[in-house]
Amino acid sequence: MNDKQLVALHAAKYVKDGMLVGLGTGSTANYFIEELARLTREQGLRCVTIASSTISAQKAQSLQLPIVALEHVSSIDLYVDGADEITSDKTLLKGRGSDLVKEKLLAKAASQFIAVADASKLVSHIGQNFTIPIEVIPFAWQLTKKSLETLGGVGDLRPNPAKDGFWITSHGSYVLDMRFDKNLDASALNTLINNTPGVVEHGIFHQLTDLVLIAQDGVVSEH
Secondary structure, eight states, X not given: OOHHHHXXXXXXXXXXXXXXXXXXXXXXXXXXXXXXXXXHHHSOOOEEEEXXXXXXXXXXXXTTOOBOOGGGOSOEEEEEEOOSEEOTTOOEEOOSSSOHHHHHHHHHHEEEEEEXXXXXXXXXXXXXXXXXXXXXXXXXXXXXXXXXXXXXXXXXXXXXXXXXXXXXXXXXXXXXXXXXXXXXXXXXXXXXXXXXXXXXXXXXXXXXXXXXXXXXXXXXXXX
16 A cells, blocks of 8 residues: 555545545545545445545546535535645645645635645645646736736746647636745745735645645654
């Protein structure tokens, strides 16, 4: 069993009967969804799920997990998802590949948000290994980029996989992948990006995480 699978199985222990559970997106989240399905099938666990992306919704449906749409929900009990970067104060960088708007909505709505990862995701500051994804309104992308550049941001629109156009999110946003001065802490950066007109959402998850589970060399630690 690899570390990603191990940490996902550990997170599944936090699921209690009758919970509404948010499902993350990605390789670690997939292990969590599979374990949830196993618990419902083999141990009679009753829970309803809500997905952060079409991919995780399809995964849940293929495993016969009950699923509800985001439109019908105002709060959830538990949300479990991975992260691209995690700092010591439990700030996360997310959204490199999936729908970070839904991910942040679920993180905010959850009574408990658990981030699951292996030790490779631990960093000293947000933006250490990856650019910060910033979803922007398509018609405003140039104005928004200019505003972010005045804050010290450097970057450009994310291309689509075919490299013949721009990446478009599930609800029609463009994505700016930006780097900022590492001396700008995540709290300040979070506020500055939030206050930039044209920004739909961004990948810094600040003061949203209740618990971080890290797997390293076959051992899971709680932070």
